[in-house]
Amino acid sequence: CVVLTILFFGACESIRVKRQEETSTKKEESFEHELGKDKDAGERIRLICDILQDLRRLNTMAVKAVNTGMIILGGGVIKHHICNANLMRNGADYAVFINTASEFDGSDSGARPDEAKSWGKIKRDATPVKIYADATLVFPLLVAETFAKHVKSDVIK
16 A cells, blocks of 8 residues: 655645445545556556545554644645644644735634644744735745755855
């Protein structure tokens, strides 16, 4: 069984690829899709998206972690679940929210980090950041600047 976790602009799904012999019955909480035949074994391969297993794994990882940080691109349901996973461990140590949502409509996407602090989803002594911008434009710039600082410090030494 191959397990992949995909984090892509606010989408997080647990995807398991199994051979047909491993999945004789369909689970209610899973979405299955046949991918075709495995060239080596001549068997059908299924793609299973199991959101409940993904949430269990996310919560377990957060609770067992020494420190956690959240970089959330976009918002919605996955932002809610990532923040709630950190609530179970008395808050995330670091948080960066990047989205275009405003708080006036009461959506979870528009909620500011101080709201998450008030619920205990971010630690009280943390300094979270919310960037009001399109994540597809801003996130690559943040990553590039982070690596640029690292490269500059190595060159100077």
